Amino acid sequence: MNIKSIFKSTRFLKITFGISLFVILCMGGLAYKHLQTLIKSFDLVEHTYEVNIELEQILSYLKDSETGQRGYLISEDTRFLESFFSGREKTNNSFARLKELTKKDERQQQKLRDLTILIDKNLNYFDETFKFSKNDNLDSKEFDALLLAGKKTMDNIRLEINQMITHNNNLLRIRKLDNERSITNTPIIIYSVLIIALLLLLFTYSKINNDIKNLQTKNLQLEIFKESTNQSEIVSKHGTWNWFIEENKFSYSDNLYRLLGEQPQSFEPTLENFMQFVHPEDVDKLKKQVEKMIQTEDLPFIYYRIVQKNGSIRHFKAYGKVLTDNEENRRLIGTTADITDEIENYRLLEERNFELERNNKELSSFNHVASHDLQEPLRKIQTFISRLEEKEASNLSERGNLYLERIKTSSTRMRLLIDDLLQFSRTNKSEEVFEETNMNIILENAKQELAETILEKDAIITSETIPTLTVIPFQLQQLFINLIGNSLKYSKKEVSPNIKISYNKVDASDVKKIKNTKFNFYHKITFEDNGIGFDEEYAEKIFVLFSRLHNKNEYSGTGIGLSICKKIVENHQGYIFATGKPNIGSIFEVYLPFN
Structure with missing residues (x-):
């Protein structure tokens, strides 16, 4: 099968349609995956913002605690302790939230562990300073040392948080770039998927539409061929039939009914109904041929007679051959021809051959007569002419000699003619x-x-x-x-x-x-x-x-x-x-x- 015929085949259309669906599904999956990536990118950006907010809140809560501590130390007013304790509580909550948000970032987790140590140390310094406040020992060197140590710890906490924020900002910048890239590429990808899907669908539609037109053209050609076949069957006096082997059913063409002297499709196309038209003397012979056909699924040339309802006897010749379709269904396609005219012509030819043989025998008899019976009198004529020339020429008048010469010439020509005719008949x-x-x-x-x-x-x-x-x-x-x-x-x-x-x-x-x-x-x-x-x-x-x-x-x-x-x-x-x-x-x- 060449490339052109493959392109026009139905299988090619099915394969193309399947590939189109597969490509559309792949492109749809790709678009879905890209959308998921875009959503994930949005989530990561949002997550980064949340981490930054929590870090800033921790720093703010610590500042609130530090402010409450200093206000209490200066004024000994217990109202400042409210902000101190609430700041500590909020710090712990934010720290827990931040730890959950950064659980997949090992660097941030390490920073949180370091930050935990600093915050715990700073809180311990807060607790120690409260002891000095209760004992009115705020002017001691130990108290000053605690404040200084608390300030350094707070500075370290700020430094750690700033480093974490810086790291998070870097992540935020990278994720924003990825997000912007995803936002830019998503419409292009979706549009490309739609274009490719549309092109594939248009190609498939064009191919289907073209196949439909070809199918309509072929159907028209088949109708014309069917009609011309019907006319050909009528002119050539033959009909066709099909035996569907798996279903054991028959179908007859219209002209096969006409050959039987019946109207088209006037009775059910079965073997039993057909046998009713077969000449009684040929029924057994035809049945044996049909039984052999059923066994071997083949039908060589067979000859039999049928009797039409008007009493006319017709001579038939039939032939069949098995064909298998794409679905492995077998059927025997047969042709039955009315050869009555051929039989009559053959009989007439035999009669003419017999007549020709008889004429040939008569011609042979004529040749025999020409070669023997005709030449014998001719020889005697020439002999007597020769004697007349020898013995009586002087006694004949001038006119008599002229007549004698003419007789001699004519007899010579006759002898030559007989010899040539014999020679011509021999060449036949x-x-x-x-x-x-x-x-x-x-x-x-x-x-x-x-x-x-x-x-x-x-x-x-x-x-x-x-x-x-x-x-x-x-x-x-x-x-x-x-x-x-x-x-x-x-x-x-x-x-x-x-x-x-x-x-x-x-x-x-x-x-x-x-x-x-x-x-x-x-x-x-x-x-x-x-x-x-x-x-x-x-x-x-x-x-x-x-x-x-x-x-x-x-x-x-x-x-x-x-x-x-x-x-x-x-x-x-x-x-x-x-x-x-x-x-x-x-x-x-x-x-x-x-x-």
Whole structure:
């Protein structure tokens, strides 16, 4: 199957549609994944903001605690302790929240652990300073040292928190970039997915639409083909039928009903109903063929007769062949033809062959009569004419001698005519055997037959070597005798005949006169003379039986010799052609198949 047929196939459309759905699903999954990434990016940015807020709140709560502590130490007013204790509580809550938010960030977790130590230390310093406040010992060096240590711890806490905020801001910047990139790419990706999906759907739709148009065109063609098939069945007198093997059901074409002498689809297409039309003498034979068909799922040519309701007997010929479709369903497609006319024509042909054989026998009888019974009286006539010339010529008047000469000439012509007719009838016999023959010997024998005429006319005959051919020997010898004799007969007066015989092998395609031949090469034997020639318009007429171009008083002959030549060449599935020019000469070309 070539690429073009694959592209047009239904399977290709199904594969394309499946790929389209798969690509759309993949692109949809990609878009969904990208959206999830975008949402995650938003969450990370929000998470980063939350961490920053909690860090700043911790720092704020610690400041509140520190402010409450200092206010209490200075004023000893217990109202300042409210902000101190609430600050500590809020610090613990924010710290717990912050620890949860940064659980996936190991660096921040480490910072929180460090920060925990500093906050605990700072809170311890707060507690120690309260002890000095209760004992009114605020002016001692130990108290000053605690305040200084608390300040340093608070500074370290601020430093840690600032470092955590800086780290978080860096993360925030990176996540914002990712977020912005995701926001920028998301519309492009979604738009690309939509475009690709749309293109795939448009391609699939175009292919489906094109297939629908092709299907409509093919359906129209099928309708036309169906109608032409119906007309063809009517004209050719045949009908079709189908046997669906798996379902064991039959279907008959309309014309099969007509062949049975019934209206189309006038009865159910079953084997039993069909058998009702079969000739009683052929029922058993047909049943055996059908049983064999069911077993072998094959039906060779079978012949049987049917009887129509009007009593007409028709001869049928049927044939069937199994076909399997794409779904492995088998059915036997059969054709039944009405061959009644063929049977009648065959019978008529047999009668004509019988008549032809009878005519051939009569012709053989005629040949026998012509060769024996007719020639015997003719010989006696010529004998008595000879005696009259010898013994009674002096007693005859001048007119009597003239009549005697005319009788002699006519009897000679009659004898020549009988001989030529016998020779022509011999060339019509098809039972002659082909033999490998030395054509040069055949040519020499022909010259010997014409030796007296050759010497009499002082003729010059030159010939090329001819290879051994598979021919009917005596017919080819007669061919050579007739062609050479024709050149001798129609030679110019007082000019010695010059006959050239040449041979060569030719390609059939190079010979324009040879058409629709089954042979590729031919043996070409050419006979060329310097005789009186003839006009080209008579090139085909000279081969017609009894056709003469010259008056019988000018040149002797019966008009059969060249007809015999043509018949001999045709017996060898060859061709003979003649060309000539008046007072220049003639050329006869013989083409024999190269086997």
